[in-house]
Amino acid sequence: MIEVDKTNFEDEVLKAEGLVVVDFWSPKCEPCKELMPHVAKLAEKYQGKAKFCKLDTAANRRLAISQKVLGLPTIAFYKNGEKVAELTQEVTVEDVEAKLNELV
Amino acid sequence: MSELYDIIIVGGGPAGLAAGIYGSRSRLKTVILQKGSPGGQAATTEELENYPGFPRGTKGPELMKAMADHAISFGTEILNEEVVDLDLDGEIKVVKTRSGKEYQSKIVILAPGASPRTLNIKGEQEFRGKGVSYCATCDADFFEDLDVVVVGNGDAAIEEAIYLTKFAETVTIIVIHDEGILDCNKVSAEKAFANPKIKWVWNSVLEEIQGDGIVERVLIKNIKTGEISELETNGVFFFVGTVPNTEFLKGKVKLDDRGYIITNDKMETSVPGVYAAGDARVKYLRQVITAASDGAIAAFAAEKYLAEEETFKEQVLKAEKPVMVAFWSPQVEESIAAIAKLESIAGKFGESVKLVKVDTYRNQRVASRYGIKEIPSLLLFNRGEAIAKIAGSLNEEMIVPYLNALITTE
Numbered sequence: 082m083i084e085v086d087k088t089n090f091e092d093e094v095l096k097a098e099g100l101v102v103v104d105f106w107s108p109k110c111e112p113c114k115e116l117m118p119h120v121a122k123l124a125e126k127y128q129g130k131a132k133f134c135k136l137d138t139a140a141n142r143r144l145a146i147s148q149k150v151l152g153l154p155t156i157a158f159y160k161n162g163e164k165v166a167e168l169t170q171e172v173t174v175e176d177v178e179a180k181l182n183e184l185v
Numbered sequence: 186m187s188e189l190y191d192i193i194i195v196g197g198g199p200a201g202l203a204a205g206i207y208g209s210r211s212r213l214k215t216v217i218l219q220k221g222s223p224g225g226q227a228a229t230t231e232e233l234e235n236y237p238g239f240p241r242g243t244k245g246p247e248l249m250k251a252m253a254d255h256a257i258s259f260g261t262e263i264l265n266e267e268v269v270d271l272d273l274d275g276e277i278k279v280v281k282t283r284s285g286k287e288y289q290s291k292i293v294i295l296a297p298g299a300s301p302r303t304l305n306i307k308g309e310q311e312f313r314g315k316g317v318s319y320c321a322t323c324d325a326d327f328f329e330d331l332d333v334v335v336v337g338n339g340d341a342a343i344e345e346a347i348y349l350t351k352f353a354e355t356v357t358i359i360v361i362h363d364e365g366i367l368d369c370n371k372v373s374a375e376k377a378f379a380n381p382k383i384k385w386v387w388n389s390v391l392e393e394i395q396g397d398g399i400v401e402r403v404l405i406k407n408i409k410t411g412e413i414s415e416l417e418t419n420g421v422f423f424f425v426g427t428v429p430n431t432e433f434l435k436g437k438v439k440l441d442d443r444g445y446i447i448t449n450d451k452m453e454t455s456v457p458g459v460y461a462a463g464d465a466r467v468k469y470l471r472q473v474i475t476a477a478s479d480g481a482i483a484a485f486a487a488e489k490y491l492a493e494e495e496t497f498k499e500q501v502l503k504a505e506k507p508v509m510v511a512f513w514s515p516q517v518e519e520s521i522a523a524i525a526k527l528e529s530i531a532g533k534f535g536e537s538v539k540l541v542k543v544d545t546y547r548n549q550r551v552a553s554r555y556g557i558k559e560i561p562s563l564l565l566f567n568r569g570e571a572i573a574k575i576a577g578s579l580n581e582e583m584i585v586p587y588l589n590a591l592i593t594t595e
């Protein structure tokens with residue numbers, strides 16, 4: 082998974098072509114840390130079909146809010162730079178994969 | 186199907202973790218099935234109050250991590266599984282999880298806790314995770330230098346509001362009561378009143394949450410005047426009580442009309458071998474200390490249950506020869522005399538008949554399973570089956586013919 086922050090979010094996500102999945106998390110969010118390894122496995126499984134990024138919201142609060150993310154965990158799906166879907170709170174890896182299959 | 190556990194605990198909050206500590210410390214094979222990481226609600230509060238020995242400043246996540254480590258150190262397994270269905274009727278209980286796995290055990294301890302209550306205010310669902318939150322620890326840092334609203338005025342609401350002031354610019358608490366009246370404890374109330382970042386809106390309820398993609402403002406209704414006012418805010422935190430996580434238990438164990446599990450003071454539910462602990466059961470005080478206490482009692486009672494069942498099985502159900510099971514109680518004089526009589530009868534038959542005494546004062550379960558209502562009573566077992574019941578005063582003339590018949594048919 083690519084670590085994104087305010088310096089590269091634009092290039093990696095908003096200007097990217099195809100499907101990009103962004104895992105919004107923070108070091109304090111226990112459910113986020115629980116979910117992340119499962120999302121990382123999806124990143125391997127869907128290599129070439131979607132790009133996977135993670136964003137630490139504690140260090141990039143303004144960026145998170147600009148993406149209208151105000152709760153964790155949030156998994157956002159971007160297609161050609163535009164947010165097309167989002168899962169937030171009580172997210173399971175099964176939900177993420179189902180959404181992925183819908184979008185790839 | 187999994188290997189057979191002694192105890193399956195559903196839920197890894199303080200109740201489930203305490204049960205795990207007691208269970209595995211008694212060398213019972215114990216597993217906790219917990220959706221996501223353990224810790225429960227207690228891990229969602231940064232400022233944990235009231236747990237003895239851990240004064241102000243103890244952090245919920247840290248205390249819960251310590252409890253989980255404690256349980257694991259004695260051999261409790263903690264698995265990330267969400268329980269979706271249970272089959273509790275048999276002697277071996279089957280627990281099914283969302284991942285499709287099935288676990289089996291002799292005992293089930295239900296400790297699924299509770300979740301934040303929602304008010305279903307307009308916008309509440311829509312802005313969940315978009316400024317609407319039920320967990321300050323999880324989301325507080327988003328609101329650094331921003332303005333938030335807190336709904337509720339009990340212990341959790343006021344304590345979490347104080348915590349939020351470490352991040353937010355202002356924390357506006359909406360209180361349904363008259364000015365100065367809060368449902369929380371006095372210490373927290375005084376602390377909150379002295380906090381310059383906290384603002385109060387009295388006699389009011391939250392009417393609606395509005396925004397474009399994220400929370401931007403709320404409508405507040407004064408219940409005395411009916412007047413509706415608008416307040417710009419970035420977040421809304423709800424702390425208005427909890428509801429038990431017992432949807433999946435409907436029809437499995439007895440619940441009260443609000444969905445809480447009904448237990449006795451040994452934490453036994455309506456189903457033998459199934460116990461409940463913590464916030465999910467009917468109780469007076471829902472705190473970490475009482476959750477842990479419930480868990481300890483449940484696991485201890487479960488251990489006694491297993492030992493009693495095991496003994497009964499070995500001595501009665503698996504016995505090769507006829508067994509007289511005498512139900513007595515130290516409080517019933519007549520039953521003490523009956524025991525003496527039975528002992529002498531058993532003596533006459535020597536090795537060919539066995540006498541097993543069940544003290545119904547300590548163990549009512551076996552008695553009620555076999556429908557014993559009177560003390561003393563006698564049950565005759567042959568090859569694991571109850572073949573005759575004699576209630577009330579026992580005399581030799583009634584019993585001996587039975588035993589003779591059993592022995593001669595051998």
Ligand SMILES: Cc1cc2nc3c(=O)[nH]c(=O)nc-3n(C[C@H](O)[C@H](O)[C@H](O)COP(=O)(O)OP(=O)(O)OC[C@H]3O[C@@H](n4cnc5c(N)ncnc54)[C@H](O)[C@@H]3O)c2cc1C
Pocket residue numbers: 195196197198199200201218219220221222223224225226227228229230232233234235236266267268269296297298299300341345424430433462463464465471472473474476
């Ligand atoms: C904001 C807040 C602040 C609080 N502050 C304090 C305080 O300062 N001091 C204090 O003493 N108490 C406090 N409490 C109360 C305390 O947290 C609870 O009383 C306590 O956590 C209850 O413990 P429990 O184990 O019964 O349930 P919970 O803590 O609710 O844990 C239950 C666990 O079971 C899991 N679960 C539920 N259903 C399933 C299922 N089907 N399958 C698998 N797992 C499942 C849940 O995910 C959860 O982790 C607070 C509560 C809140 C909400």
